[in-house]
Amino acid sequence: MRTERDELAVTERVLERMTGQLAEERASTRPMPGQVGGRAVMLIPHREPGLEEDTLPLDYQLIITAVRQAAGPVMAREVGEVVGVDVSVKAKLEPLRSKLVRLVDRGWLRKRPDGRFTTRL
Template sequence: MPHRERGMDEAALPAEYRQIFAVVRAADGPVMAKKVCAALKLGATPREVEPMRGKLARLAQRGWLRKTAGGRFTGTL
């Protein structure tokens, strides 16, 4: 997954990450990994939520999302 650079849009992301990014962007405010799992029709057990949290963190580390102090994620575009 590429680091976000000026002028890049979400089309640069792999398909799975575009879906995650779209869920976060469509939310009314910062979201938790569990809510993203629910929106993507995944389970709500740690087995599904923890990998999602990792993907959200990766998106945040690469500049696509922001992670709040409370561990929630929000879009930056």
């Protein structure tokens, strides 16, 4: 009985260690905040197989959802109307446009030559 108890204790330690390692691996796939010019920013990961949209910050998830739900390719202004950006003010539309371009650069969206955005196939 002592031998079995000792084996069980070893098994519990191994399980705890493996659980910790898995948690660290999962955390490493999430976008990590970084520092740019002394300001905290959220890094957007490149799209890879097995990496889901829920790893993105919420505002980026909303942007992808808006593009996906559109009847076809959309302009930044149309995405802004869906996600609640005041599109009449250019200074509020430009940050959205840069997020769209960032999603294109990371492989989450596609930008057509006419400047419209679509989801990737």
